[in-house]
Amino acid sequence: MTQTTMNDAGTVLIEAREIEKRYPNGVLGLKCASLSVRAGEVVVIVGPSGSGKSTLLRTFNGLESITGGEIVVDGHVLHQRSADLRALRQRVGMVFQQFNLFPHLTVLENLCLAPVKVLKLSAAQADERARALLAKVGLSNKSDCYPAQLSGGQQQRVAIARALAMQPAVILFDEPTSALDPEMVGEVLEVMKQLAIEGMTMCVVTHEMGFARAVADRVIFMDAGEILCEDAPDAFFGAPKHERLQSFLRQVL
Amino acid sequence: MSPSLSRWLWHAVAIALLTVLGGALYLASKRIDYTWRWERIPQYLISTEGDDQTAPFDGFVAVSEDGKQLSMTALRGAETVQFTGFSTIVAGNGDLVFEGDVIAKTDAVSAGPLLVGLWLTLKISALSLVFALLLGLIVGLGRVSKNPAARDLAAFYVEVIRGTPLLVQIFIVYFFIGTVLQLSAFAAGVVALAVFTGAYVAEIVRAGIEAVPKGQTEAAQSVGLSGVQIMRYVILPQATRRILPPLAGQSINLIKDSSLVSVMALTDLTKAGREVVSSTFSPFEVWFVVALMYLLLTGVLSVAVRRLEKRYAVQG
Ligand SMILES: Nc1ncnc2c1ncn2[C@@H]1O[C@H](COP(=O)(O)OP(=O)(O)OP(=O)(O)O)[C@@H](O)[C@H]1O
Ligand SMILES: [Mg+2]
Numbered sequence: 001m002t003q004t005t006m007n008d009a010g011t012v013l014i015e016a017r018e019i020e021k022r023y024p025n026g027v028l029g030l031k032c033a034s035l036s037v038r039a040g041e042v043v044v045i046v047g048p049s050g051s052g053k054s055t056l057l058r059t060f061n062g063l064e065s066i067t068g069g070e071i072v073v074d075g076h077v078l079h080q081r082s083a084d085l086r087a088l089r090q091r092v093g094m095v096f097q098q099f100n101l102f103p104h105l106t107v108l109e110n111l112c113l114a115p116v117k118v119l120k121l122s123a124a125q126a127d128e129r130a131r132a133l134l135a136k137v138g139l140s141n142k143s144d145c146y147p148a149q150l151s152g153g154q155q156q157r158v159a160i161a162r163a164l165a166m167q168p169a170v171i172l173f174d175e176p177t178s179a180l181d182p183e184m185v186g187e188v189l190e191v192m193k194q195l196a197i198e199g200m201t202m203c204v205v206t207h208e209m210g211f212a213r214a215v216a217d218r219v220i221f222m223d224a225g226e227i228l229c230e231d232a233p234d235a236f237f238g239a240p241k242h243e244r245l246q247s248f249l250r251q252v253l
Numbered sequence: 254m255s256p257s258l259s260r261w262l263w264h265a266v267a268i269a270l271l272t273v274l275g276g277a278l279y280l281a282s283k284r285i286d287y288t289w290r291w292e293r294i295p296q297y298l299i300s301t302e303g304d305d306q307t308a309p310f311d312g313f314v315a316v317s318e319d320g321k322q323l324s325m326t327a328l329r330g331a332e333t334v335q336f337t338g339f340s341t342i343v344a345g346n347g348d349l350v351f352e353g354d355v356i357a358k359t360d361a362v363s364a365g366p367l368l369v370g371l372w373l374t375l376k377i378s379a380l381s382l383v384f385a386l387l388l389g390l391i392v393g394l395g396r397v398s399k400n401p402a403a404r405d406l407a408a409f410y411v412e413v414i415r416g417t418p419l420l421v422q423i424f425i426v427y428f429f430i431g432t433v434l435q436l437s438a439f440a441a442g443v444v445a446l447a448v449f450t451g452a453y454v455a456e457i458v459r460a461g462i463e464a465v466p467k468g469q470t471e472a473a474q475s476v477g478l479s480g481v482q483i484m485r486y487v488i489l490p491q492a493t494r495r496i497l498p499p500l501a502g503q504s505i506n507l508i509k510d511s512s513l514v515s516v517m518a519l520t521d522l523t524k525a526g527r528e529v530v531s532s533t534f535s536p537f538e539v540w541f542v543v544a545l546m547y548l549l550l551t552g553v554l555s556v557a558v559r560r561l562e563k564r565y566a567v568q569g
Contacts, residue, residue: 061474061475062474063471063474063475085474086477086478086479087477089474089475089476089477090476090477092475093475093476094471094472094475096468096471096472098468100466100468100469100471100472101472102469102472102473102487102491103491104490104491104494113476113478113486113487114476114477114478117478117482117486118476118477118478118482159472162476163475163476165476166476166477
């Protein structure tokens with residue numbers, strides 16, 4: 001496999017083949033899940049709590065190891081015993097439900113840490129890149145604040161900028177708005193929408209069905225560790241094929 | 254009653270009780286017919302008694318009329334010697350003195366045995382603390398390491414050290430390891446205290462590291478940082494703030510534990526206290542003063558750490 005250097009639309013960035021995840025306590029988090037994500041695509045994953053959405057997402061950057069199957073992410077092959085995940089992780093950004101900003105660093109330092117330490121950018125280059133990204137997420141004036149001084153919505157936007165600072169090929173979002181007060185959900189979704197328009201490849205686990213409908217190229221429904229169906233948003237919401245999806249949509253819509 | 258007034262009242266109650274306690278102590282000492290001789294203590298803190306200048310040979314003393322020059326001429330032979338740096342002349346002009354006799358005193362102000370002991374306690378504590386912190390950091394990292402061998406070794410060390418008395422460890426280091434490696438008593442003391450305290454520091458470090466939320470590691474991994482980088486730039490800086498208060502307590506323990514090195518041939522503050530007691534027969538005064546000096550050390554340390562904590566707490 002060769003690493004894709006350009007995100008030409010259509011190139012397969014993530015290819016998961018029949019992956020299985022059995023947790024050490026025996027719980028089967030994923031069973032026989034297959035999925036491929038092409039460059040420039042926005043894939044939204046929905047499903048009831050405990051259905052394995054986070055598990056699936058976290059296997060894509062090796063935060064969860066898999067116990068069966070194979071994943072190829074941007075040319076890096078992941079299987080049961082993958083050793084060096086660092087090269088892969090530089091290409092795969094992640095945004096967490098709880099933001100997970102580094103509380104002892106300022107916003108700017110949060111953005112510069114990895115570019116300087118991992119990509120070996122000079123301080124000036126990293127600084128320039130970070131400030132441009134902060135402007136993009138509308139937080140230019142917060143560069144010297146500590147995370148605790150920001151609202152949840154602002155923190156999540158910083159977290160997105162931190163992921164972008166590594167110039168990843170794809171960004172994984174695990175319920176990025178679930179920990180936010182309702183009035184802050186919009187600002188984060190707006191940033192994500194903008195990213196999608198710019199052609200960023202994104203995998204998004206979310207309960208925001210409006211976002212899925214408006215932004216997703218494909219929506220995926222998971223239940224009990226399995227991918228039950230996937231479809232374009234119109235068909236997914238308009239004419240749900242699977243019976244369990246129908247009952248799920250009845251509950252959330 | 255206003256809350257602040259009642260608070261002051263309770264403070265007054267505490268002071269009153271302490272006063273009663275002090276009074277009881279005083280009365281108790283009366284009953285055993287103890288004579289307090291506080292005036293004997295200062296000379297053991299600061300000694301004004303300088304060195305003696307002694308005659309290097311048998312001979313006659315010559316003192317100038319203004320009393321500023323002191324010299325000696327040998328009894329046999331023509332040898333003469335000029336003395337300098339003395340403050341009081343003990344011998345008289347023309348006296349016949351013999352080798353080793355005191356003929357003058359220099360009255361230099363110098364640290365008394367208790368201050369010298371305090372200095373040694375300070376030195377041995379500070380040096381041990383530095384090594385204990387290093388050792389504790391390394392072992393603490395070993396405790397949370399992914400490598401089972403590192404984890405086992407670290408756990409073994411911590412369990413052995415925490416499961417045996419410090420005094421026994423000091424004896425082992427002094428008599429066994431010290432003899433094998435030819436360590437001085439001071440070096441043996443530093444080793445014993447550092448190894449002992451290091452085990453506790455390791456547990457503090459481990460707890461501090463484990464208290465940093467898992468999400469921090471995951472976020473750091475997701476941006477491609479290496480394990481070492483994650484520890485250095487993300488985990489340890491956050492753990493430091495949690496580690497500092499228990500570490501202060503452990504450092505204070507170290508100062509107090511250092512009194513046990515007095516079983517070796519080391520004149521630390523406690524040993525100095527024992528020596529002074531045997532020459533003054535004033536155990537109460539001496540031990541009170543020694544306790545006060547330990548309190549001074551630990552008090553200064555805890556104030557310093559509180560300052561440090563405040564500085565670290567500034568950020569969110
Ligand atoms: N570390 C773990 N150890 C054991 N079991 C786990 C672990 N993490 C998740 N699981 C289990 O795996 C299954 C899938 O969990 P996962 O977190 O992926 O679900 P989810 O779809 O993200 O749910 P939610 O919407 O609540 O976030 C659940 O049954 C869960 O209990
Ligand atoms: Mg989840």
